[in-house]
Amino acid sequence: MVIFTLTVPNSNPRKWGEQIGKVLTPTGAWGLAATPDPLKMVFTNGNPNTDGSGFGVLTVKDDPLDWAPTTVYTNLTLTDNRNVFEVNEGVAVTMTADGKYAFVAGRNSKKILEPKYPLGPNPKLVAATEPVPGVLTNNVTLSGDGKYLIGSYLNLDGSGSVRIFDAGEITKTVANPGDYWIDGHYRGAGNFNFQPLSQRRATLSDLTRVPIEELNPLILPQNSTPGIPTLIASAGNPLGLIVAQKPPSFKAQIEKLLKAGAIANYDRLIALIIKSNDQNDLRSVVDDVPMRKLIVDSFSSKPEMATVLMAALLKGKQWWENPPYNDFTRHFLADKKNDPLPYTANMNCWEIIWYAAFLCNQMTGDKIRSAMETVGYKNPVFSAMRPIMGYQDGLPFYPKRGLPGEQTRLPKPGQLVFFRDEKAQDRKLAVGGDPGHVAIALNSTQLVSLWNQPNKNKTIQILDVSQLKGYVQVGQSLDFFKGILW
Structure with missing residues (x-):
């Protein structure tokens, strides 16, 4: 990762427009996003062999002559790395406006995952969405109003799609998992085979085994807001995502x-x-x-x-x-x-x-x-x-x-x-x-x-x-x- 400052004409005592340094990561930086803290950025390394440091937080000082970069990494592993629900290869990242949650696109895991309190001293991966067979997740962003989480998916035949999730419902589920039900086979209420006779209140640890939208079906907008589709087909591979930001009032x-x-x-x-x-x-x-x-x-x-x-x-x-x-x-x-x-x-x-x-x-x-x-x-x-x-x-x-x-x-x-x-x-x-x-x-x-x-x-x-x-x-x-x- 290479860091630059912006150019100010005719003035360069603090290295405006020059590279002020670089930060070494285990395997580079694939995804990069700003945070509410101007001295912090988040990134992913995009390598399935280094998921132990798959999500990183870069912190610097507000001084280009002594910017003192430090990095803290979070393991993208939810369980034992052998589970079909496991997370691999973080390739993109975005963050909520309050800085409480980050969303990471895991390419080989075909899902989007949520580290909680990513800018704190002990960020933790707490949940993930349903794996999608036959596709690779390659990008993720939030809508301009922060309400919707949008992920892009590459199909193996070269086509692709965009999937939409309700970001507010995701964070609500992580914050209060006990408001939702899970059965004795670790199936959420959104699963067609859910068994009410063995249901119990979900816990935070259950989110490491159950897709979060299965626990709370309202995460898929089609279940709460018919005008918002869950899946948008794309003729090609939607490699990049950007949304129009809602202008301030x-x-x-x-x-x-x-x-x-x-x-x-x-x-x-x-x-x-x-x-x-x-x-x-x-x-x-x-x-x-x-x-x-x-x-x-x-x-x-x-x-x-x-x-x-x-x-x-x-x-x-x-x-x-x-x-x-x-x-x-x-x-x-x-x-x-x-x-x-x-x-x-x-x-x-x-x-x-x-x-x-x-x-x-x-x-x-x-x-x-x-x-x-x-x-x-x-x-x-x-x-x-x-x-x-x-x-x-x-x-x-x-x-x-x-x-x-x-x-x-x-x-x-x-x-x-x-x-x-x-x-x-x-x-x-x-x-x-x-x-x-x-x-x-x-x-x-x-x-x-x-x-x-x-x-x-x-x-x-x-x-x-x-x-x-x-x-x-x-x-x-x-x-x-x-x-x-x-």
Whole structure:
């Protein structure tokens, strides 16, 4: 077995792309598979004369300069090596996602076998499937969801087949053999000649003498799920097997990126949100309180990023409607509620920013009410909101979206972006008025916005700055004024 590291251009102090060593095995390595432990791999030697070391576990250190490989072997012999049910010549291996079981294809034994706790200090071969006369087992894999075990079989005439087993039923049988019956002739309940009069509860040791699917017939999917065949014929020899892996869910991808470093992965998080058009995916994060807490905790040093990320997750939701007679005002001010609003609730452009901050625990219901009461929320217009949102006439303009000669600045994630009427022709006319809209920046070119523009879309949108008209001024983040203006 030869070990390589992956190439990193222009850098090679730790032997990237070079062979860092090799591990000698008794007769080579036929089957090789990754495990849940990044420092361990499992392999088989594929030689019928060395079944005593037929299944191996390779362990290394996470250091290509001192990787210290060690190997531990497990005997593939179930009984005395003379039994027709014995195991020979392990040629392929795969492993369950929890690392508790490995499945080995035994070629000459014409079966699939299961070592238990293969990554522990004392792995043990505990069970095997029914030998198939006239064929050689040559590969094994698990389906993408881990539910089905799939083996490929070569017929002696050159044709082949693929057999399917229920992996969950296999592991359940190994874990609880006493739930199944065996008769006095070591025949399981799935055997046509099973004798109920001599039946008894099976033990783990019985699995070394009885095919596991005979003990539990539900291991063959045809007995539990008619749509899943047990045997698929093949015109040729299916030497290799690979299955499509079930992609991780949207929420799982978001969680992984957050835990791997939210700030470093911010652009990837935003790209994932922009790409998703499935409202159920987006809601799976927003509706999950622990996920919202993870967002807040992951951006603890940059809370404005948590707020804009939450605003982006709300895309396609809420409806634009100005206060004071909208759902947001009624919910927080009139009814003094402190729980989230329905996705169909209406609010306006600055309220959605408050609401995203509320979902991130940056603003409480009391803080929202305090801000409303400060400006007088009977008939709020932007002139009343200017202090609370940190708007000033002298804010820098967005590049090429302001008056000539004025200071410009690109927004950072979480900063507020204000839109002014373009009719003002000079600085004198451009100041002293009120913005008509405020959005929150995702990055230097994109915004999260709730308005009736563009395209008369009144739900939350992710837009390029260029899609909205008017002079554009760049302010601070909502969090910047926490404890100062609200």
